[in-house]
Amino acid sequence: MKLSFIRGCFPSNLSVFIKPSISTNLLRPICFSSMSSPPTSLKPQIPLFLRPPLHSVSVSDLRKWHDWAKNLASSVGTTFLDSDNGPDLDLLCRELKWLMEDAIEDHTVFSQMGIENNQTNVRLRTGIEELYNLWKQRIEERRPFQYLVGCEHWRDLVLSVQDGVLIPRPETELIVDLVADVVSNNEGLREGLWADLGTGSGALAIGIGRILGSCGRVIATDLSPVALSVAAFNVQKYGLQDVIELRQGSWFKPLKDVEGKLAGIVSNPPYIPSDNIPGLQAEVGRHEPRLALDGGLNGMDDLLHLCNGAALMLRPGGFFIFETNGEKQCKCLAKYIENDIRGSFHSLDIVSDFAGIQRFLTGFRQ
Amino acid sequence: MGSELVWRWCVVGNGLVRCFYNNTTATATAIAKASSLYLSSPKPKPKFLILTPPLALIRITRSSSSSSLNLSQGYSSSSSSSNENNNEKKKKGGREYLEMTEQELMRECEMDTFKASGPGGQHRNKRESAVRVKHIPTGLIAQAVEDRSQHMNRSSALARLRTLLALHVRNTVDIDTYSPPPHLLSILPLKSTLRSSGPQIGPNNPKFLLGMQALLDLILAVDGSVSEAAKYVGLSTGALSRLILSHDSLRMAVNQLRASKGLKPLK
Numbered sequence: 001m002k003l004s005f006i007r008g009c010f011p012s013n014l015s016v017f018i019k020p021s022i023s024t025n026l027l028r029p030i031c032f033s034s035m036s037s038p039p040t041s042l043k044p045q046i047p048l049f050l051r052p053p054l055h056s057v058s059v060s061d062l063r064k065w066h067d068w069a070k071n072l073a074s075s076v077g078t079t080f081l082d083s084d085n086g087p088d089l090d091l092l093c094r095e096l097k098w099l100m101e102d103a104i105e106d107h108t109v110f111s112q113m114g115i116e117n118n119q120t121n122v123r124l125r126t127g128i129e130e131l132y133n134l135w136k137q138r139i140e141e142r143r144p145f146q147y148l149v150g151c152e153h154w155r156d157l158v159l160s161v162q163d164g165v166l167i168p169r170p171e172t173e174l175i176v177d178l179v180a181d182v183v184s185n186n187e188g189l190r191e192g193l194w195a196d197l198g199t200g201s202g203a204l205a206i207g208i209g210r211i212l213g214s215c216g217r218v219i220a221t222d223l224s225p226v227a228l229s230v231a232a233f234n235v236q237k238y239g240l241q242d243v244i245e246l247r248q249g250s251w252f253k254p255l256k257d258v259e260g261k262l263a264g265i266v267s268n269p270p271y272i273p274s275d276n277i278p279g280l281q282a283e284v285g286r287h288e289p290r291l292a293l294d295g296g297l298n299g300m301d302d303l304l305h306l307c308n309g310a311a312l313m314l315r316p317g318g319f320f321i322f323e324t325n326g327e328k329q330c331k332c333l334a335k336y337i338e339n340d341i342r343g344s345f346h347s348l349d350i351v352s353d354f355a356g357i358q359r360f361l362t363g364f365r366q
Numbered sequence: 367m368g369s370e371l372v373w374r375w376c377v378v379g380n381g382l383v384r385c386f387y388n389n390t391t392a393t394a395t396a397i398a399k400a401s402s403l404y405l406s407s408p409k410p411k412p413k414f415l416i417l418t419p420p421l422a423l424i425r426i427t428r429s430s431s432s433s434s435l436n437l438s439q440g441y442s443s444s445s446s447s448s449n450e451n452n453n454e455k456k457k458k459g460g461r462e463y464l465e466m467t468e469q470e471l472m473r474e475c476e477m478d479t480f481k482a483s484g485p486g487g488q489h490r491n492k493r494e495s496a497v498r499v500k501h502i503p504t505g506l507i508a509q510a511v512e513d514r515s516q517h518m519n520r521s522s523a524l525a526r527l528r529t530l531l532a533l534h535v536r537n538t539v540d541i542d543t544y545s546p547p548p549h550l551l552s553i554l555p556l557k558s559t560l561r562s563s564g565p566q567i568g569p570n571n572p573k574f575l576l577g578m579q580a581l582l583d584l585i586l587a588v589d590g591s592v593s594e595a596a597k598y599v600g601l602s603t604g605a606l607s608r609l610i611l612s613h614d615s616l617r618m619a620v621n622q623l624r625a626s627k628g629l630k631p632l633k
Contacts, residue, residue: 094512154515169487293488
């Protein structure tokens with residue numbers, strides 16, 4: 001069985017990762033469905049928009065910051081776009097607006113921004129110096145916008161994210177819709193036990209936890225303690241502590257007790273081929289956890305592992321859906337399932353994302 | 367969301383089922399072909415009139431919270447659309463579309479995002495969550511880009527689609543036996559002689575669309591004459607004109623309709 005934590009040594013938060021007892025930890029699942037017993041002392045960061053508005057600044061100074069930030073963004077032009085398909089000026093301006101929305105308590109101030117020398121005070125959720133600092137990180141270090149504000153809007157959720165946790169992608173939103181479709185006419189699946197493997201911020205687990213029936217439950221696993229602490233924060237934010245259980249460990253390792261009992265498995269595993277990592281958009285390649293991105297030589301290491309595991313862990317009639325890098329991986333996985341582990345699954349489907357890329361593989365356990 | 371009406375499946379090669387409804391390379395013909403697999407009943411002859419601007423000319427921009435339409439130019443009116451993709455057995459006029467839930471409406475739409483460059487997924491961090499929905503039975507297209515999540519943009523796009531449906535899909539009205547439907551009465555000012563009590567519904571209320579649609583149905587039935595329409599709703603011509611002019615999209619729709627009848631625009 002392949003373990004991902006070897007590759008997990010790449011991130012800077014090495015000390016967090018390799019815990020002295022990791023080998024035993026992986027075998028002995030740690031469960032903390034209640035917030036009172038988190039697995040580590042890690043405290044997730046509070047997203048900007050949830051912080052108390054303890055800071056104050058004049059409209060005039062806020063406007064100065066805004067003009068400075070806009071100028072800095074303008075200086076970028078299409079540099080990022082040309083170098084690695086990064087953000088252009090339009091997108092940066094939209095992000096700037098969102099940053100202000102999250103930082104400013106009273107949004108009516110936007111209409112006063114045009115007034116010269118306005119000395120009215122505005123309450124902020126962080127200091128104006130920090131706003132300068134954050135936007136500098138955005139432009140100069142290409143730090144993802146979502147890490148600046150500590151959240152990502154995903155489906156109808158606002159999820160906390162921070163360094164060390166993959167920012168959930170819009171493509172992944174579709175998995176929840178596909179699961180909703182599957183459970184809508186299948187009570188067994190709707191009231192069953194689901195697993196979200198490599199949950200990261202908890203996005204999929206929360207999205208699915210909200211559409212299952214009253215008996216439906218989700219176990220969300222992740223190898224990264226940072227991810228789990230953020231997922232726990234998000235689970236609690238949406239009041240799903242009784243529906244979603246978080247367990248630490250690699251893929252199926254923390255699920256030994258539910259072998260053959262799962263109604264459904266979803267996962268957005270790392271699927272980028274290793275040699276694509278250096279060419280990634282800087283926001284992704286330099287800042288997001290490699291553990292959540294790098295899928296090995298052809299990007300399929302974890303996907304293949306998940307397929308094999310799903311054959312063992314799903315109950316008959318159980319459903320799986322995995323996100324992939326695109327057409328090549330979808331077809332390769334489907335071929336693997338039809339040839340190498342023939343008889344395990346039926347009704348395989350490849351589903352495209354909204355950009356027309358064949359993104360998801362779905363199927364049912366025989 | 368999602369159902370066989372949204373997801374158009376196509377069996378390919380090795381028994382895999384491939385979804386291509388939102389594949390950028392899939393052409394409308396391919397979609398129409400696939401849909402025909404699901405047409406079990408004879409195609410209904412649509413009974414409503416669609417005033418369809420050339421689709422490329424529909425651009426929706428949003429200022430603050432209300433949506434406004436910039437319909438650039440050139441309506442062409444036709445008595446029915448070719449409507450090969452009308453999947454429903456039931457005949458639908460504009461009113462039925464507006465009464466559908468978000469999921470039901472979505473089932474009649476194709477959705478795609480634009481700017482599908484690059485591999486996407488984990489490769490990408492761009493909050494470009496723009497959404498475009500195309501309503502298959504009418505061909506109307508609405509889009510939304512300004513929200514921070516794709517899901518929310520989809521809701522905004524569908525809300526705009528409802529506005530477009532209200533503005534452009536007409537129900538037939540029998541003018542001889544006409545009495546204004548309750549939805550229409552509720553958007554009228556209180557001075558209307560036909561109104562009972564109750565507050566006047568404004569454009570920010572979702573129910574406004576139903577009233578606006580009914581008003582446009584009526585104005586079409588009286589060949590664009592505001593003074594005629596005013597008689598049917600118990601208002602003076604001036605009061606009805608003011609109502610029409612107070613709402614940009616409504617004003618433009620009325621004026622397009624009047625133009626198609628050779629009448630001068632309201633100002």
